[in-house]
Amino acid sequence: MSDAALSTTPQLSARERFTVYWGKYSTVAILALIVAVFSVMEPIFITGDNLLRITAQGAITILLALGEFFAILLAGIDLSVGSVMALSGVITAQLIAHGTPWGLALLLGVLAGGLIGFLNGTLISITRLPPFIITLGTMAILRGATYVLSDARAVPLKSADYSQVLGGHIFNVVPTSILLVIVMAALLIFFTTRTKAGRNLYAMGGNPQAAWYAGINTTRHTLLAFTISGICASLAGAVNVARLGSAEPNAGTGYETYAIAAVIIGGTSFFGGEGVIWKVLVGGLIIAAINNGLNMVGVSAYYQQIAMGTLIILAVTLDRFFGPRSTR
Secondary structure (H helix, E strand, C coil), X not given: CCHHHHHXXXXXXXXXXXXXXXXXXXXXXXXXHHHHHHHHHCHHHHCHHHHHHHHHHCHHHHHHHHHHHHHHHCCCCCCCHHHHXXXXXXXXXXXXXXXXXXXXXXXXXXXXXXXXXXXXXXXXXXXXXXXXXXXXXXXXXXXXXHHHHHCCCCEECCCHHHHHHHHCEECCCEEHHHHHHHHHHHHHHHHHHHCHHHHHHHHHHHCHHHHHHCCCCHHHHHHHHHHHHHHHHHHHHHHHHHHHCEECCCCCCCHHHHHHHHHHHCCCCXXXXXXXXXXXXXXXXXXXXXXXXXXXXXXXXXXXXXXXXXXXXXXXXXHHHHCHHHHC
């Protein structure tokens, strides 16, 4: 290249360079920093057993976050994921208690979560209200329905096979919940990168009006996004029931915060149209690592809540000033 050509090549500003690096490496860098800090504070943190434990503990958060990702991708939010998790778990445990084979009960519980997500999308499309308002309302409705259905008491899981399959280990080493997370993430990566519907969701999140003019059925894709969110939340409920051995009506309370934090820390733009599934996985691991590390060093759960809230504000602020849209 000639000197003249070099002189005309646009040079990135410091902010633009930081934006590029932030978009590529921020999520992995945050995870590496957290692991390094807690490893110094508590050397047992970095052992293989504990890292496997962190991954297993993060399975529920990651499953919730995988669904939450699609709501946020549309510049929306789904506050009902914790309630869907609890209600689907109670439905599954109740069906098993009444003699339904555990496999069928699991399927019906997952379908119930998908139906709830579909109803969320329907209400959003019909009323044109922000997803925040709709899912805030359904969060309360579903939590109340969970208490009614369970009589506000834990529903015992009366199936050893269910516990062994979803709560067990593969080759007595890898928790089944981790395999479920990997399978779901792989399916959603394929969906978002290799299907027209997945690409349309990005277009809708980036510019809903332009997507509509381009012929994208925005109503249908809104239904799809929130249905996926409901299915992922119900899978999280299934894992939680297997882990606890019962369906707790209080399960998932406040977990929408963890799900949102995992998505945002994972680099998904809160303003829609930007994000990738694999970074949501890393975001979920960051949440799990923080909780595990703080527990190890004896920090109260109350401070963990403070840490989550701070991380959400910080991540959204950085996205606002240094995300891809900040340079447009």
